[in-house]
């Protein structure tokens with residue numbers, strides 16, 4: 001991950017980052033820190049300071065940021081992975097490719113036609129960015145249409161944008177992932193009066209999440225049960241494989257790692273979504289390269305008090321996700337015996353959770369509820385990747401810090417394929433009509449999900465999380481697929497091998513040889529890892545945090 005920051009101030013001394021914020025940005029991008037200070041001719045009372053830190057993951061060199069176009073003086077702060085531009089895969093460093101594209105677009109803009117916006121719309125992949133088009137005296141900023149990267153805004157004497165808030169965190173808000181924003185810098189002389197203008201990512205209203213038109217068809221006759229031979233199962237495999245190829249290949253060798261060490265780790269609950277990712281990634285990642293499976297479990301004092309006869313080690317091993325993790329690890333070993341899989345157990349004592357609480361509250365800001373904290377806490381310690389590692393070929397586990405800088409998450413599958421209990425409830429209440437409404441709502445809310453929050457806690461460890469299910473092509477395909485080809489509520493009962501929720505994915509898991517994984521029930525991370533309700537069972541997820 002990278003860190004980006006921009007300040008527009010009226011102070012000729014420009015903006016200076018506080019040491020605390022600089023450190024937070026450096027945590028996100030340990031490979032380089034750079035800053036550009038600049039002024040515009042017709043807006044000479046505004047002073048712009050653009051800062052980037054880089055976690056270098058693309059191309060054969062560290063692309064030092066901010067990226068500057070020498071001729072025009074335009075500047076790009078890029079926190080993202082452009083997998084494709086205009087439908088074509090990006091080779092080499094994506095940030096450099098984007099800068100060239102934006103500079104070319106800027107010189108093509110004329111009258112009302114803003115070619116820079118069109119160029120930004122052609123990016124597929126997760127990103128947050130800040131671009132100063134010096135010639136047009138315009139600042140562009142925003143987050144991709146699914147909001148996979150964090151960007152915060154604070155307005156006051158200065159106009160500030162940042163991947164992460166400064167501590168103490170007050171006055172910052174998330175930039176919505178609902179479009180791209182521009183500010184015309186020569187229209188005012190005071191940062192307070194700057195007027196951001198929003199531009200849709202896509203102008204076609206029928207699109208959900210600016211990606212595809214939701215298939216709302218309702219079956220007119222009884223549907224044929226989905227089976228492992230169904231076309232949608234094969235299509236899902238192809239889409240996931242393509243998404244993973246973009247995300248797990250050409251990852252540079254991490255610092256201090258050897259060629260057989262892991263470059264990619266899976267955040268591994270052992271559940272259906274992440275285990276299918278691990279299994280398919282193994283078909284793509286070069287032979288001999290380890291894949292780490294990071295499984296986090298917490299000491300939960302409330303549960304410990306109910307089980308006084310059990311030791312701390314026993315309690316970790318009885319954590320729901322630890323048990324599922326071990327079972328799915330065994331299944332992966334059986335189906336891909338030649339892959340060096342490493343099961344990494346991360347056990348977090350309550351004392352350690354408490355010691356990191358204040359830091360976590362800062363990192364998730366402006367999110368501020370008990371539920372935000374319990375989810376973020378599990379992701380934070382999982383992404384740290386520090387625990388006990390166990391290669392199948394080793395006899396026992398030993399202390400281990402993951403070498404991987406790229407983490408895979410299974411997030412998104414429940415929304416796309418109907419994995420939540422409320423999907424089953426909607427079907428029971430009002431059949432396919434109710435189910436489709438619920439699924440459509442989920443997909444339309446993807447960009448409003450808490451991905452910015454999750455990004456802030458996981459990138460703290462100089463790693464980058466990637467979401468193969470949230471690939472634009474995959475999401476578009478899933479949105480356009482009839483509901484009964486994703487989850488098959490019409491056909492359930494003893495004759496069906498698997499539950500109807502996310503059945504297309506279950507069938508794929510079964511086809512890949514993992515019958516036990518295929519039957520796994522959905523379990524939310526905060527309950528699987530036991531970060532929820534640590535002190536009292538009565539705490540509500542919506543309760544506001546107090547530091």
Ligand SMILES: Nc1ncnc2c1ncn2[C@@H]1O[C@H](COP(=O)(O)OP(=O)(O)OP(=O)(O)O)[C@@H](O)[C@H]1O
Nearest residue numbers: 267268269271272273274295296321409410524525
């Ligand atoms: N205990 C855990 N340890 C490590 N990573 C986890 C754990 N629990 C969840 N994750 C990661 O977070 C992702 C999203 O978690 P969520 O609670 O939505 O699980 P899920 O959608 O049921 O997915 P899965 O079926 O993969 O568990 C998972 O796909 C996985 O990558």
Ligand SMILES: NC(=O)CC[C@H](N)C(=O)O
Nearest residue numbers: 001002056057058079080
């Ligand atoms: N991880 C990042 O966001 C850095 C930007 C870019 N993808 C690079 O690797 O240089």
